[in-house]
Amino acid sequence: MSIAENIKHYQSSLPSGVKLIAVSKTKPVEDLQQAYDAGQRLFGENKALEMRDKHEVLPKDIHWHFIGHLQTNKVKYIVPFVSMIHSVDSLKVLKEINKEAIKCGRVVDCLLQIDIAHEETKFGMSEEELAELLECKELAALANVRLCGLMGIGSITDREDKTREEFHHLKEVFDSVKERFFADKDWFCELSMGMSHDYALAIEQGSTMVRIGSSIFGLRDYSSKN
Ligand SMILES: *Cc1c(COP(=O)(O)O)cnc(C)c1O
Numbered sequence: 001m002s003i004a005e006n007i008k009h010y011q012s013s014l015p016s017g018v019k020l021i022a023v024s025k026t027k028p029v030e031d032l033q034q035a036y037d038a039g040q041r042l043f044g045e046n047k048a049l050e051m052r053d054k055h056e057v058l059p060k061d062i063h064w065h066f067i068g069h070l071q072t073n074k075v076k077y078i079v080p081f082v083s084m085i086h087s088v089d090s091l092k093v094l095k096e097i098n099k100e101a102i103k104c105g106r107v108v109d110c111l112l113q114i115d116i117a118h119e120e121t122k123f124g125m126s127e128e129e130l131a132e133l134l135e136c137k138e139l140a141a142l143a144n145v146r147l148c149g150l151m152g153i154g155s156i157t158d159r160e161d162k163t164r165e166e167f168h169h170l171k172e173v174f175d176s177v178k179e180r181f182f183a184d185k186d187w188f189c190e191l192s193m194g195m196s197h198d199y200a201l202a203i204e205q206g207s208t209m210v211r212i213g214s215s216i217f218g219l220r221d222y223s224s225k226n
Helices: 003-013 029-037 048-057 072-078 091-104 127-135 137-141 160-181 199-204
Strands: 019-023 042-045 063-066 084-088 108-114 145-152 190-192 209-212
Touching (some): 003 019, 003 029, 042 048, 091 145
Parallel strands (some): 145 190
């Protein structure tokens, strides 16, 4: 199927409360343009400079979602235009986002990434680190970041029960954090979980944003990349 057909398929089949983030990392701008022409406006990228370069040449009504590990020295490249950063995993990076956001006169929407898979290759905070961050006095002073929810990446596994358990757990963490820290904050409402192979399970467990790449754009080829 073509990129346009894939986009149309997801747009018509996802439940109404679930947003589609088309994950276009490593793909050329022509591919993103095809998805755009099919009506897609939310795109996900995981490298700051790649996202900045694509932002410069593509239509300005695209909402750019940053989903990769973010180093503090790269924050400045994306803060001027990013719609949401899904992968915040420390107070340090949050402070840097806040600092750059002040310079741009923006408030940047962020999700906190939680380590639900406990695999070595995955980033994200433990629940202890999450609690520590949310209880930290300094957090309230960061007026130019807005925490909108949580994000998680499921394990690489064929075992549906394992993935389901991880997503179920993340939803429980979300609910308890919402109740404890954000009960009166309507904007704390996003739960970013689910990728091409496990998005259906994620939706079943309460996902509000699915991040889908290869099922839309085809498999990624990393062989020619530096
Ligand atoms: C690459 C990536 C995705 C999309 O993965 P697919 O399996 O291609 O759908 C989703 N989330 C994150 C954080 C990613 O890095």
